[in-house]
Amino acid sequence: MNPTIQQVAEAAGVSRSTVSRAFTRPDMLNPExxxxxxxxxxxxxxxxxxxxxxxxxxxxxxxxLLVPDVGNPFFPPLIRAVEKQADLSGACVFLGNSDENPxxxxxxxxxxSGQVDGFILASSRLSDAEIRAHAARRPVVLVNRDIAGLxxxxxxxxxxxxxxxxxxxxxxxxxxxxxxxxxxSWSNQQRxxxxxxxxxxxxxxxxxxxGEQPSFEGGxxxxxxxxxxxxxxxxxxxxxxAHGLLAxxxxxxxxxxxxxxxxxCDDVLGARTYPPLxxxxxxxxxxxxxxxxxxxxLLGGSQAGETxxxxxxxxxxxTTAIARQGS
Amino acid sequence: MNPTIQQVAEAAGVSRSTVSRAFTRPDMLNPExxxxxxxxxxxxxxxxxxxxxxxxxxxxxxxxLLVPDVGNPFFPPLIRAVEKQADLSGACVFLGNSDENPxxxxxxxxxxSGQVDGFILASSRLSDAEIRAHAARRPVVLVNRDIAGLxxxxxxxxxxxxxxxxxxxxxxxxxxxxxxxxxxSWSNQQRxxxxxxxxxxxxxxxxxxxGEQPSFEGGxxxxxxxxxxxxxxxxxxxxxxAHGLLAxxxxxxxxxxxxxxxxxCDDVLGARTYPPLxxxxxxxxxxxxxxxxxxxxLLGGSQAGETxxxxxxxxxxxTTAIARQGS
DNA sequence: GGTCAACATGCAACCGGTTGCATAGAAGAT
DNA sequence: ATCTTCTATGCAACCGGTTGCATGTTGACC
Numbered sequence: 001m002n003p004t005i006q007q008v009a010e011a012a013g014v015s016r017s018t019v020s021r022a023f024t025r026p027d028m029l030n031p032e033x034x035x036x037x038x039x040x041x042x043x044x045x046x047x048x049x050x051x052x053x054x055x056x057x058x059x060x061x062x063x064x065l066l067v068p069d070v071g072n073p074f075f076p077p078l079i080r081a082v083e084k085q086a087d088l089s090g091a092c093v094f095l096g097n098s099d100e101n102p103x104x105x106x107x108x109x110x111x112x113s114g115q116v117d118g119f120i121l122a123s124s125r126l127s128d129a130e131i132r133a134h135a136a137r138r139p140v141v142l143v144n145r146d147i148a149g150l151x152x153x154x155x156x157x158x159x160x161x162x163x164x165x166x167x168x169x170x171x172x173x174x175x176x177x178x179x180x181x182x183x184x185s186w187s188n189q190q191r192x193x194x195x196x197x198x199x200x201x202x203x204x205x206x207x208x209x210x211g212e213q214p215s216f217e218g219g220x221x222x223x224x225x226x227x228x229x230x231x232x233x234x235x236x237x238x239x240x241x242a243h244g245l246l247a248x249x250x251x252x253x254x255x256x257x258x259x260x261x262x263x264x265c266d267d268v269l270g271a272r273t274y275p276p277l278x279x280x281x282x283x284x285x286x287x288x289x290x291x292x293x294x295x296x297x298l299l300g301g302s303q304a305g306e307t308x309x310x311x312x313x314x315x316x317x318x319t320t321a322i323a324r325q326g327s
Numbered sequence: 328m329n330p331t332i333q334q335v336a337e338a339a340g341v342s343r344s345t346v347s348r349a350f351t352r353p354d355m356l357n358p359e360x361x362x363x364x365x366x367x368x369x370x371x372x373x374x375x376x377x378x379x380x381x382x383x384x385x386x387x388x389x390x391x392l393l394v395p396d397v398g399n400p401f402f403p404p405l406i407r408a409v410e411k412q413a414d415l416s417g418a419c420v421f422l423g424n425s426d427e428n429p430x431x432x433x434x435x436x437x438x439x440s441g442q443v444d445g446f447i448l449a450s451s452r453l454s455d456a457e458i459r460a461h462a463a464r465r466p467v468v469l470v471n472r473d474i475a476g477l478x479x480x481x482x483x484x485x486x487x488x489x490x491x492x493x494x495x496x497x498x499x500x501x502x503x504x505x506x507x508x509x510x511x512s513w514s515n516q517q518r519x520x521x522x523x524x525x526x527x528x529x530x531x532x533x534x535x536x537x538g539e540q541p542s543f544e545g546g547x548x549x550x551x552x553x554x555x556x557x558x559x560x561x562x563x564x565x566x567x568x569a570h571g572l573l574a575x576x577x578x579x580x581x582x583x584x585x586x587x588x589x590x591x592c593d594d595v596l597g598a599r600t601y602p603p604l605x606x607x608x609x610x611x612x613x614x615x616x617x618x619x620x621x622x623x624x625l626l627g628g629s630q631a632g633e634t635x636x637x638x639x640x641x642x643x644x645x646t647t648a649i650a651r652q653g654s
Numbered sequence: 655g656g657t658c659a660a661c662a663t664g665c666a667a668c669c670g671g672t673t674g675c676a677t678a679g680a681a682g683a684t
Numbered sequence: 685a686t687c688t689t690c691t692a693t694g695c696a697a698c699c700g701g702t703t704g705c706a707t708g709t710t711g712a713c714c
Contacts, residue, residue, distance in 0.1 A: 001385075002441070004699090004700055004701085005700060005701060006700075006701095014663080014664090015663070015664050015665080016664090016700085016701080016702090017663075017664060017665080017666095017702080017703080018662090018663060018664075019701095020700095020701065020702060020703085021663090021702090021703090024701095024702075025703095028661090028662080028663090029662070029663080030661085030662060030663090033662080033663085047437070047440075047441060048441075048700085048701070049382075049441050049699090049700055049701065050441045050442050051378050051381045051382050051387070051441060051442055051699090051700080051701090052382055052669090052699070052700035052701035052702090053700080053701055053702075054378045054669090054701090055376075055378050055379055055382055055668095055669045055670065055671085055699090055700080055701070055702095056668070056669045056700085056701055056702045056703080057669085057701085057702065057703095058669080060378070062421075062442075069407075070403045070406050070407045070410070071403045071404060071407055073400075075403075076397045076398045076402075076403060077398060079397050079422070079424070080396075080397045080398055080424055083397070083422070083423070083424045084424070084426075087431075090438075092421055092423075092435075092438060092439055092442075093421065093422055093423075094389075094419055094420065094421055094422070095406070095410070095420055095421070095422035096410070096419070096420075097406070097407055097410045097411070099411075104414075108419075110374060111377075111417075111419060112419055113329075113374070114329070114374060114375075114376050114377045114378060115377050115378055115389070115419070115442075137328075137329075216597070216599055243599060247598070247599065250601075270543070271574070272543055272570060272574065273601075274577075274600075274601030331669090331670055331671085332670060332671060332672095333670075333671095341693075341694085342693070342694050342695080343670085343671075343672090343694090344672080344673080344693070344694060344695080344696095345692090345693060345694075346671095347670095347671065347672060347673085348672090348673090348693090351672075352673095355691090355692075355693090356691095356692065356693080357691085357692060357693090360692075360693085375670085375671070376669090376670055376671065377671095378669090378670080378671090379669070379670035379671035379672090379699090380670080380671055380672075381671090381699090382669090382670080382671070382672090382698095382699045382700065382701085383670085383671055383672045383673080383698070383699045384671085384672065384673095384699085385699080
């Protein structure tokens with residue numbers, strides 16, 4: 001095993017306290033002593049035990065990031081950004097995958113709360129009350145979830161969705177579908193209500209198509225429903241679903257964007273779909289970075305409750321076009 | 328804060344030892360006592376501190392998973408499987424993203440080694456010696472890396488690559504390119520050598536095109552190189568690169584599979600590309616699950632050094648076709 | 655030369671569990 | 685009734701750090 005602080009102390013001929021302070025509060029010691037201790041420690045390959053330190057200080061140097069589905073392409077960039085930013089503060093990251101399941105999310109929260117300084121909950125599927133309960137025990141920052149009093153990073157897709165609706169209106173579309181994501185998702189609610197508002201303001205028909213899962217497959221099966229509704233355009237909850245829509249329409253012989261226009265959300269696929277997807281960009285990596293900063297701020301003693309709204313913009317690629325005739 | 332074992336002990340009118348044993352060794356106690364203690368503990372919301380437990384037992388109940396790039400679609404299914412499987416043993420997972428950078432990988436290993444029971448290194452970019460050094464301190468299971476004496480889960484793409492070469496040969500292709508991934512990657516070496524062997528056996532020309540990054544962008548830029556080589560088919564290191572190739576060829580006005588056939592590796596994109604990608608399936612989720620099982624086995628005292636080879640198969644979709652005339 | 659402040663270091667308690675050993679009480683053997 | 689055995693529980697040390705307080709040393713100042 002690793003050498004302990006005791007062994008370093010003996011080898012350096014000082015007390016354990018001194019070794020401890022040589023690392024945590026070197027200003028308290030004679031510079032020569034610090035040098036000596038560090039030297040001996042380095043020679044022995046001493047690494048302070050995070051665990052022992054945590055036990056006495058109550059600070060763990062770890063944070064936890066919980067997401068509903070690692071496989072959803074929205075999350076990897078966010079995960080990566082959190083990781084990177086946490087690393088700057090020397091923190092390590094627990095990753096939890098709740099599989100869209102609130103119970104599992106609760107279990108993970110409980111299991112991890114004894115070994116992290118705080119949580120980042122991305123697109124949490126828990127109820128407000130549950131989240132509040134957890135936030136009372138440990139600092140929590142929410143991503144895409146809006147609960148008063150807690151730290152929040154919100155990707156404000158309302159704006160982008162509004163742009164998307166106007167974009168479709170200008171192209172002559174009058175009947176539009178919104179293909180929904182998980183009903184427990186704040187983002188989904190926000191996008192749906194922004195779409196409703198936009199459609200109402202412009203006098204458009206808006207149909208709701210309930211997607212099953214926010215995934216490629218969910219989009220593909222929603223495509224089958226969409227062809228029956230005689231809409232000329234569809235806005236999907238996210239890019240995965242939009243991608244599935246493209247595939248579903250293609251399989252059904254429906255031309256995109258000739259017969260039907262498609263808009264995604266999050267811009268996580270770039271121009272990788274065929275045709276390249278018109279979508280609402282949302283900077284998941286920024287959200288991850290900012291959420292981590294906010295959490296680190298909370299750990300440093302800042303007040304909770306701050307809200308960061310990230311703007312979104314419509315990125316027009318090739319899946320939207322003028323509405324077909326006689327529609 | 329959470330209630331401590333002491334508070335539970337007082338509330339239940341027993342000693343700390345008894346509370347401890349009610350959770351860790353209930354067989355040692357009177358069943359009634361166990362029930363009482365658990366009851367009181369539940370009422371108080373007591374959760375044993377992992378950290379304190381780790382300090383005295385030396386077991387942390389955590390594992391770490393290190394990957395080169397969370398954003399690479401090969402990894403999310405693997406991450407998810409590891410997560411899920413670890414959960415069955417009640418273990419939590421630290422995720423580390425090395426960004427394809429050996430130094431960062433080393434830092435993460437060092438930082439985490441004081442708080443995990445073992446590591447899963449997926450597609451590690453470290454040298455054999457470095458990995459061995461870490462394995463001497465903590466149990467390590469490798470995914471897609473072959474070092475004698477260590478636990479290994481190897482996706483044996485040699486077989487699938489062989490099938491792919493034969494498939495192309497049957498379609499009449501005679502000049503093929505292999506678009507390579509990271510040179511430090513075991514998988515890349517394995518795939519390249521399997522392709523070389525297959526090509527030699529069948530008397531085919533095999534060109535090597537050095538990809539920059541194992542990503543969509545890396546594939547797209549490799550496509551530009553590929554059009555100059557006059558090959559009629561390309562096998563890419565992974566699906567992301569293959570996907571990039573498709574995009575690159577499409578942008579260059581090269582028809583796939585009419586003019587050039589493309590084969591990917593890993594089958595992580597399913598039929599989501601356009602055209603749907605012919606690829607070599609490799610069960611990343613199986614690899615994650617089995618690696619976790621293997622690590623748990625090591626922690627339980629099994630001997631290290633086991634090797635698991637996962638077979639791969641060619642999945643023919645729509646990016647391969649008969650070689651063009653006069654090629 | 656004596657008083658006192660400032661500095662450097664050590665002592666010992668504490669964080670919250672686990673565990674080897676001791677012991678009290680009950681059950682069984684003679 | 686006494687001795688042994690077994691079961692259930694408690695005592696206290698330990699894991700490896702941190703930290704408030706006490707102590708010893710040095711130098712400045714009067």
